[in-house]
Amino acid sequence: MKVLDFSVYYLFNILVVLTHDLAFSLIGLGCPAKKLALGLPFYGRDAKNPAQPYAQLIQARSDQKNDDRIDGFAFNGPTTIKRKVDFAFARQLSGVMIWELGQDSARPEVSLLTTIRQRVQESRRIAD
Numbered sequence: 001m002k003v004l005d006f007s008v009y010y011l012f013n014i015l016v017v018l019t020h021d022l023a024f025s026l027i028g029l030g031c032p033a034k035k036l037a038l039g040l041p042f043y044g045r046d047a048k049n050p051a052q053p054y055a056q057l058i059q060a061r062s063d064q065k066n067d068d069r070i071d072g073f074a075f076n077g078p079t080t081i082k083r084k085v086d087f088a089f090a091r092q093l094s095g096v097m098i099w100e101l102g103q104d105s106a107r108p109e110v111s112l113l114t115t116i117r118q119r120v121q122e123s124r125r126i127a128d
Helices: 012-028 054-058 078-090 112-127
Strands: 004-007 036-041 095-099
Parallel strands (some): 004 036, 036 095
């Protein structure tokens, strides 16, 4: 079986439940957790406009990196990305999938890839 990617991007308040339910539903149907990957968007969406790269959405932002909404666009900021990585570890999924790396910010303090790397390193230290 190939690795399945399930992407749950939009509403974090619902995200954990939907992800939890979907992951456990698929596992309950016989899909091994290691065959599932959690999709992480590096973009934001709203109902009226085309998707925008994460880097573009946050370029003028300085101090609200825990908020996942700017000008009507919903996206996953560093705090939400940490929670999703923790979810993937806790459920023993195969990992996470990024769409799309080129849309990340080059600023290390808000970079989503940097957030993922740090969280993975922290999780490995805790496991050891």
